[in-house]
Amino acid sequence: MPKRKRRKEEEERELRIPGEGEVVGIVIQMLGYDRLRVKCADGHTRICRIPGRYKKRLWFREGDIVLVAPWEFQYNLKGDVVWRYTKSEARKLMEMGYLKGLEEELEGIL
Helix, strand or coil: CCCCCCCHHHHHCCCCCCCCCCEEEEEEEEEECCEEEEEECCCCEEEEECCHHHHCCCCCCCCCEEEEEECCCCCCCEEEEEEECCHHHHHHHHHHCCCCCCHHHHCCCC
8 A cells, every 4th residue: 555645735735823712732641532631822721622523534642733712611621623733834833923822842842
């Protein structure tokens, strides 16, 4: 079976900027099944759920930069992962200032 080639769309896709009610974070721990512990740029550590549309299509690792949509109920504790950034996208976000508050976690990653 041949190696899977990266899609050109992934390399050239448009940078997704956090919208209203969304916050950028870094995965600090895998909790199993569809849960992650994410340190968010707003200072909260949330347990985030991976929605079904991403479970088999995207794979997450510790250190990944993700976009989180906090729940309206238990806003400071829980949320959903809505996007995973590539390393180049994460660098662009850092240059734009969206990763403030996560500097110490990002030291060895980017």
